[in-house]
Amino acid sequence: MTILQVKGVTKRFGNFKALSGVDFNINKGEVFGFIGPNGAGKSTTIKILLGILKPTSGSATIFGLDAWKNSVEIHKKIAYVPGDANLWPNLTGGEVIDLFLKLRGSFDPVKRDQLIKRFQLDPTKKCRTYSKGNRQKVALVSAFASDAELFILDEPTSGLDPLMEKVFQDCVAEAKQEGKSVLLSSHILSEVERLCDRVGIIRQGTIIETGSLTELRHLTRTNLIAETKKPMPALANMPGVHNLQSVDNGVSFQVDTETMDAVMKLISSAGVIRLESTPPTLEDLFMRHYETKGSDAV
Amino acid sequence: MNKQSFSGTGQLIRFYLKADRIRITAWILSLMALTSVTAWSLDGLYSSDAERQAMATTMENPAMTAMVGPAYGIENYHTGAMTAHQMLLFTAILVAVMAILHVSRHTRGDEEDGKMEMLGALPVGRLASLTASMSVMVMSQVILALGIAVSLAVLSIPSLPVSSSILYGAALGATGIFFGTLTAVFAQLADSARGTTGLSFLVLGAAYMIRAAGDVNNDTLSWFSPLGWPLKTQVFVDDKWMPLIPLLAGAVVLTLVAFSVMASRDIGTGLIPSRPGRNHARKSLLSPFGLTMHLQKTSIITWGVALLAIGLSYGSVIGDLETFFSSSELLSGAVDQSSGFSLTEQFISMLMSIMSMIAAVPALLFLFKLKGEEKKGRTETVYARAVSRYTLFGSYFLVALIFGTVMMLLAIFGLWSAAAATMEDPISFGSLAKAGLVYVPAIWVMIGFGALLYGFKPGLTGLAWVYLGYAFFAVYLGGLLQFPEWVNRLSPFGFIPEVPMEEINVLTLVLLVLTAGLLAALGFTTYRNRDLAG
Numbered sequence: 001m002t003i004l005q006v007k008g009v010t011k012r013f014g015n016f017k018a019l020s021g022v023d024f025n026i027n028k029g030e031v032f033g034f035i036g037p038n039g040a041g042k043s044t045t046i047k048i049l050l051g052i053l054k055p056t057s058g059s060a061t062i063f064g065l066d067a068w069k070n071s072v073e074i075h076k077k078i079a080y081v082p083g084d085a086n087l088w089p090n091l092t093g094g095e096v097i098d099l100f101l102k103l104r105g106s107f108d109p110v111k112r113d114q115l116i117k118r119f120q121l122d123p124t125k126k127c128r129t130y131s132k133g134n135r136q137k138v139a140l141v142s143a144f145a146s147d148a149e150l151f152i153l154d155e156p157t158s159g160l161d162p163l164m165e166k167v168f169q170d171c172v173a174e175a176k177q178e179g180k181s182v183l184l185s186s187h188i189l190s191e192v193e194r195l196c197d198r199v200g201i202i203r204q205g206t207i208i209e210t211g212s213l214t215e216l217r218h219l220t221r222t223n224l225i226a227e228t229k230k231p232m233p234a235l236a237n238m239p240g241v242h243n244l245q246s247v248d249n250g251v252s253f254q255v256d257t258e259t260m261d262a263v264m265k266l267i268s269s270a271g272v273i274r275l276e277s278t279p280p281t282l283e284d285l286f287m288r289h290y291e292t293k294g295s296d297a298v
Numbered sequence: 299m300n301k302q303s304f305s306g307t308g309q310l311i312r313f314y315l316k317a318d319r320i321r322i323t324a325w326i327l328s329l330m331a332l333t334s335v336t337a338w339s340l341d342g343l344y345s346s347d348a349e350r351q352a353m354a355t356t357m358e359n360p361a362m363t364a365m366v367g368p369a370y371g372i373e374n375y376h377t378g379a380m381t382a383h384q385m386l387l388f389t390a391i392l393v394a395v396m397a398i399l400h401v402s403r404h405t406r407g408d409e410e411d412g413k414m415e416m417l418g419a420l421p422v423g424r425l426a427s428l429t430a431s432m433s434v435m436v437m438s439q440v441i442l443a444l445g446i447a448v449s450l451a452v453l454s455i456p457s458l459p460v461s462s463s464i465l466y467g468a469a470l471g472a473t474g475i476f477f478g479t480l481t482a483v484f485a486q487l488a489d490s491a492r493g494t495t496g497l498s499f500l501v502l503g504a505a506y507m508i509r510a511a512g513d514v515n516n517d518t519l520s521w522f523s524p525l526g527w528p529l530k531t532q533v534f535v536d537d538k539w540m541p542l543i544p545l546l547a548g549a550v551v552l553t554l555v556a557f558s559v560m561a562s563r564d565i566g567t568g569l570i571p572s573r574p575g576r577n578h579a580r581k582s583l584l585s586p587f588g589l590t591m592h593l594q595k596t597s598i599i600t601w602g603v604a605l606l607a608i609g610l611s612y613g614s615v616i617g618d619l620e621t622f623f624s625s626s627e628l629l630s631g632a633v634d635q636s637s638g639f640s641l642t643e644q645f646i647s648m649l650m651s652i653m654s655m656i657a658a659v660p661a662l663l664f665l666f667k668l669k670g671e672e673k674k675g676r677t678e679t680v681y682a683r684a685v686s687r688y689t690l691f692g693s694y695f696l697v698a699l700i701f702g703t704v705m706m707l708l709a710i711f712g713l714w715s716a717a718a719a720t721m722e723d724p725i726s727f728g729s730l731a732k733a734g735l736v737y738v739p740a741i742w743v744m745i746g747f748g749a750l751l752y753g754f755k756p757g758l759t760g761l762a763w764v765y766l767g768y769a770f771f772a773v774y775l776g777g778l779l780q781f782p783e784w785v786n787r788l789s790p791f792g793f794i795p796e797v798p799m800e801e802i803n804v805l806t807l808v809l810l811v812l813t814a815g816l817l818a819a820l821g822f823t824t825y826r827n828r829d830l831a832g
Contacts, residue, residue: 047678050678050681050682051681052678052681052682052829052830052832053829053830054827054828054829071681071686072684072685072686073684075681075682075683075684075685076684078682080679080682082675082678082679082682084675085679086674086675086676086678086679086832087676087679088593088676090593091579091583091592092575092576092577094575094576094577094578094579095575095576095578095579095583096579098578098579098583098584099579099583099584099589100679100683102579102584102585103584103585103586103680103683103684103685104683104684105684122574123577124574124575124576124577125574125575126572126575128490128492129490129572139679152682
């Protein structure tokens, strides 16, 4: 069941086209990773989903309701964490958490206190004195203590230390177990890789790739290191082999998924001593999109 | 405290001077200009002895004494006496504020930002930054004292001789140094810059109140207030230097205290730790309106006190208006002598219109607070919860409407209580309230206009201030310079009936309220349909 749908959303600021025809959707119970560099349009998309910005054209719906027209109705069932939580300097963290939870609707006070403990936040301090990471914790506690059905998280872990990042990841995993859906926009690709079922990559206001990680990996190359009894001069001229380099006693290269079979046959005929293969990381995938397509855009 | 504690002080002094050169220069030049222009215009405004004596009678009452200090030389109220009486205390407060902000920024402020830690890692002594910021503070106060003296002496007004002008400047400089050193002590005690300035302003406020009570009732109490001391110089009348001694002696003691605490404490800590705040929010905070109220609480109270004080000050002179007007040809032209109403009655409506425009200032500020919230990206976090645009904008609008009206009420109340205390035949509260409250619909029109501007585009809110400025100009100068009627009719304040001279025209007031409502409705609609900055 689709609970969030973005269809052909375009947003112009004057002459600047921030988004041009963004399409993606999130199903119930799914963690969707939204990745792209600064200025690609992640936050603009999220602000449209929150009804802060009005799309120039196209439609954004959450729970089947229009994100702009029915924002209040939608917000009763969503929790949002911004990348840079702007809080009121003269309220304490605890006061802000209560305020946010109350303005959204119902919440569990026990869960609130548990989360404050898990994130090791001192809620009696004024927000003025909080570091970036602590402000982020205030936003995270007020999101996860709610009984929201959809979490919209815009680079939620900026400023958090690795321990707290782990707590955050546990929270997302728990939410997923409870059948909740998450839109996670992030720079930290390892985080996305660990948490997300599906990923959408945005570049210059357009979604250039969506799919599960397996699907996306299928489109890309595997890293191989091979040490063989006989040298393999034929490898250099094989289609689908890239970045061939000799490393201690062997060769390292990348191979396209489609030509994997032929390459493996060649290696085994040369007598395998050692063979290491690593699947492409999200980072490889991401960099590849940006390196190749980035250059022709300039 | 050994010599090493101070190493690097010279470099830091140069650095602070460089960093603050514009700020310090701006403060000094504006205070000089303020002093010079006031003395010059007081001299021009009251050109004859008779006029000055009339002014003296107006100023000599308990309310005025409480506000600006005791009047010295009232029997010969020359320009010098007038300047010292009306300006010295207020300028002294401004100078104290300047010193407090300066010292707080470079002591606790730098410590809070972590700059002190960076400096501490360099070959810079433990006491160097405190010494440097105090030195810069004293230097700027000395320059200020000289500058003020020059700005008065160059006017070459006979009652403002050079020697007295120097004393006037010195009194201000000494007050600044006293409050600067006081702030240095608080910077050791509090553990935040906000706490430091807060405590310092608290003492400044208390000093003002103690002096007010002392000046009105008995003289000795004023000797316990650092703001009482500069006034005791009786500058331009008796020129006593002696009262500056306690100010400077106090400054020396405070400096020693600040240094001895600084020498022994850890960087980043204060002697008074900040208390932990609330873990849970009070119920009253947990709604958009509650949040709005909470964020504006301090500003509402401050403006309330200010409006009350403005009402009091107008009220305290109203009893002497008849004498005053008859002595000034310029002002008597502004009122109609043949209408059958007394000068006081004619003047009341004009006073009310001015006070209502002053009350419109906080009303607009309360509304435009939302603009600041949007700019700082805090409305986005509210709208991400189940809060509609109408609810939040409505909360700010409501605060502006309610407290704009309360401000007007406070001003009227102040006017009435001071008038009742000083007049032999006081005006009833009812008739004053009627004359004042008729202006409330005009304030609401201003709020409605503000709502429309902000709703349409936050960048346009400046137009509301321009419009209010125009309204003020039309009423204030319009009466004096006999402008044609339509000039006044371009502002909502120009439509208000001048009670008690005119009957209350209900239809006009209803139409104004409707206009306010219409403007606001347009503002709400455009706000609902525009993109938010954050």
